[in-house]
Every structure is written in structure tokens, then in C-alpha cells.
Amino acid sequence: MSQLHWSNDLDTGIVVIDKQHRRIVDYINELSAAHDKGDASVTSHVLNELVEYTLSHFSFEEELQEKANYPFLKAHKRVHEIFTRRVAEMQKRAANGEDVTDEVLSMLKIWLINHIKGDDADYVQSVKNTPGLEEPEEKSGSWLGNSLKKFFR
Numbered sequence: 479m480s481q482l483h484w485s486n487d488l489d490t491g492i493v494v495i496d497k498q499h500r501r502i503v504d505y506i507n508e509l510s511a512a513h514d515k516g517d518a519s520v521t522s523h524v525l526n527e528l529v530e531y532t533l534s535h536f537s538f539e540e541e542l543q544e545k546a547n548y549p550f551l552k553a554h555k556r557v558h559e560i561f562t563r564r565v566a567e568m569q570k571r572a573a574n575g576e577d578v579t580d581e582v583l584s585m586l587k588i589w590l591i592n593h594i595k596g597d598d599a600d601y602v603q604s605v606k607n608t609p610g611l612e613e614p615e616e617k618s619g620s621w622l623g624n625s626l627k628k629f630f631r
């Protein structure tokens with residue numbers, strides 16, 4: 479499958495969020511390359527990392543939206559939940575030996591890109607308008623661990 483290229487219209491304007499989104503795109507490309515090579519063990523390893531990273535990114539976003547009192551937080555969370563459930567179903571099938579990579583990749587490429595351009599672009603102004611939150615940061619490298627703990631509690 480073809481590689482995804484970052485285009486500037488995917489930038490939300492929040493540096494840390496754009497960094498995380500770019501990392502997700504990198505993972506998508508890594509997954510795509512591993513799958514093209516037919517390397518099943520690397521493919522499943524990257525798939526798991528991609529899913530884990532994406533889920534903690536969602537938690538990070540939701541925390542940010544909470545702090546910003548984003549009025550559509552509930553709806554945004556709901557979209558993340560639906561996506562998470564679909565991914566969990568695919569992972570279950572992968573665990574049963576099915577090759578779900580193409581499905582995961584096409585879902586990610588279409589869904590995630592639309593989500594970044596639409597839903598994510600929508601909460602940026604709320605964050606920017608919140609005093610002290612204009613340029614949020616990942617907490618000294620621990621955000622991933624914290625978000626994961628929160629997510630899998």
C-alpha cells in the first residue's frame with residue numbers, strides 16, 4: 479500500500495498535537511512497509527504499537543479538551559470510543575490469526591485523516607483561548623505512561 483505523506487493542511491496549530499499526529503502517520507507508514515515485505519512478526523509488533531500510541535494520544539487530547547472546557551468534548555470522546563472499539567475488534571481477529579493489516583490501514587488512512595482535519599481542527603480554538611494552555615506540552619516524557627494508566631484503569 480502507498481505511503482502517507484504529511485501535508486500542511488493536517489497541521490492543527492497545536493505543536494504537541496501535530497507532533498503526535500505525525501508520529502501516528504509514521505507508524506502507519508511503518509506498518510504498511512512491514513506488511514508489504516510480508517514480515518508477519520514485525521507487522522503485528524508495529525500494529526500493537528500503533529494502536530497503543532493512538533489510544534494514548536486520544537486520552538491526551540481528551541484531557542486537553544477537558545482543561546479547555548471544549549463544549550463538544552462528549553461528542554469528540556464518543557468518536558474516539560467508536561474508533562477504539564473498531565480497532566479492538568480487529569485486534570481480536572488478528573490474535574486469532576487473521577491478517578487485518580489492510581483493513582486497519584485503510585480505516586486509519588481515511589478515518590484518521592478526516593478526524594484530524596475536521597473534529598481535531600474544531601477544538602484548537604478552545605485550547606488556544608484558555609489561559610495557560612496556549613501551547614500545551616507533554617509532561618516530561620511521562621504523558622504516555624499516565625494516559626495509558628488512565629486508559630486501561
Ligand SMILES: [Fe+2]
Pocket residue numbers: 536539554558593597598
Ligand atoms: Fe481526536
